[in-house]
Amino acid sequence: MKKYSIDHKTFPHSAIIDGGGKDSRKEAAFETASKLFCVTGVGCGTCNQCVKIKAGSHPDFFYIDEDSLKVDQARSIIKNAYTKPSEADFKFFIIDNAENMRVEAQNALLKAIEEPQNAYFVFLCENHRALLQTINSRCQVFSLPSEGENIANKQIADMAASFAPAFAGELALTEFFVKASELPRNVFPDFIFMCKQETYKLILSQPHKRGQFLSIYDHFDKLSEELVYNPNLFTLSLSTAASVWEIYNKDI
Ligand SMILES: [Zn+2]
Structure with missing residues (x-):
């Protein structure tokens, strides 16, 4: 901690x-x-x-x-x-x-x-x-x-390790984002920030997918905006998983 x-x-x-x-x-x-x-x-x-x-x-x-x-x-x-x-x-x-x-x-x-x-x-x-x-x-x-925030921050840090492996398949990616929807809402911006950092690392380690990861990076910016208006983290997480998977498999 x-x-x-x-x-x-x-x-x-x-x-x-x-x-x-x-x-x-x-x-x-x-x-x-x-x-x-x-x-x-x-x-x-x-x-x-x-x-x-x-x-x-x-x-x-x-x-x-x-x-x-x-x-x-x-x-x-x-x-x-x-x-x-x-x-x-x-x-x-x-x-x-x-x-x-x-x-x-x-x-x-x-x-x-x-x-x-x-x-x-x-x-x-x-x-x-x-x-x-x-x-x-x-x-x-x-x-x-708060103690709760400390625990949530630790959860986010742990999730960072499973971000890259989640791109193994649509199911893995969905599971990853569903897990995120269980985070307290006030730490969700930190979760999005972590996703952006991890995406940036992927741009560097998988340059052949650079275009896709750049679009995913932008998508996380949009997600931050949506978070303000969308009250349901579960729906938001599910739609993010679907969009991210779609972008990842696009020809760019
Ligand atoms: Zn001393």
């Missing part, structure tokens, strides 16, 4: 990580912190800074996982943020379950995230819209792909 990675070099002092699952959000935040604290700057996982973060014993790193953060807890975080870091040049705060923070706690944290200081604040939640607009406007949002 593709690991989501955030560029730590441009990481802002206030951020929201949403989407994905609870574990993947936490993992992305810990990974980013690790890269920022790491003595080698890559989040090596073995230096004393990385090890302390993983163990939860770094004096400048705080992972707060409260069910619903209250205003006095928010105030103690702010107080902490304004005191000098012990080992690093900055402190790093991760606030998990951010969507459950009390409104007063969110308002209290506003002050800390808008004033420049040596602290990072990362809020983890399912959907950034659950946080106050005032928090949102001061944070950069990083949205992780």
